[in-house]
Each structure stands twice: as structure tokens, then as C-alpha cells.
Amino acid sequence: MIKAIKGTRDILPPAGARWAAVENEVRDVFRVYHYGEIRTPIFEVSELFSRSVGEETDIVSKEMYTFLDRDGESITLRPENTASVMRAYLEHRLDQNAGISRLYYIGPMFRRERPQRGRYRQFHQIGAEVIGSERPEVDAEVVVMVSDLLRRVEVKDFEILLNSVGCKECRPVFLAALKSSLEPVQANLCSDCQRRATTNPLRVLDCKVPADQEIISTLPSILDHLCSACRGHFDRVQLLLNDQQLPYSVTPRLVRGLDYYTRTTFEFTHGELGAQNSILGGGRYDGLAAQLGSKMPAPGIGFSIGQDRLMLALEKEAASAVSSLDVFIAPMGAEAARLAFSLAHGLRARGVCVEVGPDAKLKRSLELAHKLVARYTLIIGDEETRSGQFLLKEMTTGEQVSVTRELLFSRFTTTTDHGI
Numbered sequence: 001m002i003k004a005i006k007g008t009r010d011i012l013p014p015a016g017a018r019w020a021a022v023e024n025e026v027r028d029v030f031r032v033y034h035y036g037e038i039r040t041p042i043f044e045v046s047e048l049f050s051r052s053v054g055e056e057t058d059i060v061s062k063e064m065y066t067f068l069d070r071d072g073e074s075i076t077l078r079p080e081n082t083a084s085v086m087r088a089y090l091e092h093r094l095d096q097n098a099g100i101s102r103l104y105y106i107g108p109m110f111r112r113e114r115p116q117r118g119r120y121r122q123f124h125q126i127g128a129e130v131i132g133s134e135r136p137e138v139d140a141e142v143v144v145m146v147s148d149l150l151r152r153v154e155v156k157d158f159e160i161l162l163n164s165v166g167c168k169e170c171r172p173v174f175l176a177a178l179k180s181s182l183e184p185v186q187a188n189l190c191s192d193c194q195r196r197a198t199t200n201p202l203r204v205l206d207c208k209v210p211a212d213q214e215i216i217s218t219l220p221s222i223l224d225h226l227c228s229a230c231r232g233h234f235d236r237v238q239l240l241l242n243d244q245q246l247p248y249s250v251t252p253r254l255v256r257g258l259d260y261y262t263r264t265t266f267e268f269t270h271g272e273l274g275a276q277n278s279i280l281g282g283g284r285y286d287g288l289a290a291q292l293g294s295k296m297p298a299p300g301i302g303f304s305i306g307q308d309r310l311m312l313a314l315e316k317e318a319a320s321a322v323s324s325l326d327v328f329i330a331p332m333g334a335e336a337a338r339l340a341f342s343l344a345h346g347l348r349a350r351g352v353c354v355e356v357g358p359d360a361k362l363k364r365s366l367e368l369a370h371k372l373v374a375r376y377t378l379i380i381g382d383e384e385t386r387s388g389q390f391l392l393k394e395m396t397t398g399e400q401v402s403v404t405r406e407l408l409f410s411r412f413t414t415t416t417d418h419g420i
């Protein structure tokens, strides 16, 4: 038997409906913040990611699905979407549109990661990018929107971590201080950190190895090195979040290893997800456009949520089976099945979810209706076919009423929730 590739999975009903429900809620939050949906290609030229995500990262060096196309061009399945959105912004000159660009996306990304709980090689992200403004109000708005979004999908138990990583003026000063503090202690750190201490010292701060934490806590903090413009920006972001009574923790160790990240960075964590408890990350990337070779400045900020992990967090918080089938039609006999076919079509045209059962004995049909968690069963036998009166049974109460075709249609049409 052919099976799905390791690290990929099928999302089957009823989980598929839960995914769609979350996406609908999320779209509605994006709508009120005036975001528009962007859909970029699943694959791009490899250079886009090696320039934006960075050659030195695990993503680019080990995890990308990169292949030569038939004409010899190197192509990569997108490992994340910020680079593609920025590419599209620059390519289509979205800077010429009125106002700033607020773009969101929902879709699969691809990384050849070591499979573990809640991590997939084809994984799904919900994310957004705001491009065209450096204002701290935009940063605060993104953080507030993300928390609205999580609350909307009923993730309640989250924490917000906030930091500033400075800018191209003040970060080099911090990096120099960090490097000189690392020199005497780096031999005592884990092997990854020993390497990072020279290649990318910022990432030492990010190390999760327990034995390293004591040394890391003695290293200098970026927040003591912010220039006055970055300090002012960060204070303003915090002021706006405080105004909304949105709690957060300033976490100086929350850094991003790449040069084009600037100022605000944030992460949302969720208690139910254990050690790998980050549910989403985001931040400002005013240097990204230049990194991609653009002369046009395009300051931006964005975030992405791992939807697979989000769904896992939701399952932990509340697993409730919802009934999606409004009416199960149970026909007995060929004429009844013919009528059932027509009634089903009429109900579906009115937005009612209907499934027609097999031509079977009533007892078997009702058993099936229960298993499908139908809200109602419409019973059609020979007698009903002749009289034009059908029995509508409410499955939870067992209550039965006799309805005509017209009555059936009008009852489902006049109520908003497809109930009777």
C-alpha cells in the first residue's frame, strides 16, 4: 500500500471542519483590521530564501526542499512566507497603493525537519505582514491583533514576550559588547554556542540548553544598548499595549539572528505545548527589502502562527464534537429514494446540510443517523411518498412531527441557524 510521506499527514473529517472554522474566525479578525489576503506561489527561486532567511540558518542549510527544475533553475518549496510576500510587494510596486499594505496568508510551508509531535514537513501557517510603515503604532497594532486572533479561536492561556533588537545604528555596539563578554566564557558553552559565538553571537542568547543558562544570564542585554530612536520606539509600543491592558513580559533574550530584523520582536507562548511552547513569533524587518536587493525602502513587520500547533493547543483546551449534519434523510423503497433525492436538493439550496441514507430498514437508518450525529432525520416510506407527508424526527429529543414538502422547506428557511 502507498502511504503518505513521512512528516506529512492527511487532515480528515471532522478535523478538516475544525481547521476551516479556525480559518474563518481568523479571516474575520483580519477583515476588521483591514488586511487583504495574498496568495503567493508554493515554490520560488531558491535565491529568494537564501538571501532572506539567511545562508547560515538551519532552514536554508539543512531543511529546504530545493531541486533543480528541468531547465536547470534552482527552485525551493517555500519554507516560510515573509520572503515571498516581500517579493510580491516589491515586484508589484504595492508601495504605490494608497496607505500601507496589510497582507495576510493561510497556507502550507515545507521544511525537512526531524519529525516530532506537532511538527510536520508540510506544515501550515497563518501569517500577516504590514509593509510600508516604521511607526510603533503599527507594531502595537499587530501584537494586539494577534492576541485578538488567539482569543477569537479560544486560545486563552497564552503569554506575550516582547523585545527590541535595535537597529543598524545601535546593534553593532551591542554585538561588540556581546562578543567581548562571550570570549572568556565561550569554551564552557555547548558546541552549538561555541560556533555561534563567532558566526552569530545573537543566537547564543536564544540557546535552550539548560547547562548554558547560567552563563547566558550574565551576558549583556540589548535593552541597555538601544539608541534613543529605538528606545523611543520600544517605549511607545509598550505604552500602546499598556493602554489596552494587554499584559506582556519584556524578554531581552528574545532575539533574531538575522541582520535585517530591527526593533520590535515578539513571541506568543502557550502553556499546553510543553517545552516547545512557542505558538507564534514575529517582528519588524526594516532591512529585508534591501537584503533582497531592492533600492526602494519597504519597512515591515509580520508574524506567523503554526496552524498545526495552534490546532493542537485548541484540542488541549476544548475538544467538543460539533454536529455538522442538519438532516439525514432515511428513504425506504425506490420511490422514496427518488423523492429523498429531490427533497435533499431543495434543502441544500436553502443552505441546509443534508445527507441521504441508503434505501434501508428504518431501524438501520436511525442507527446510522445517530452515528453521523444528525440533528434531524426525515423518514420517507411508501406511505409518505403517497401522502406527501413526511416524518421529521429530532434526534436528541426523539420528538417527531409530520411535515409537507412546503412546510419542511419553509421551516428550514425561516430560521437562521437551520434549526426548527
Ligand SMILES: [Zn+2]
Binding pocket: 166, 167, 168, 169, 170, 171, 226, 227, 228, 229, 230, 231
Ligand atoms: Zn537603534
Ligand SMILES: [Zn+2]
Binding pocket: 189, 190, 191, 192, 193, 207, 208, 209, 212
Ligand atoms: Zn548553547
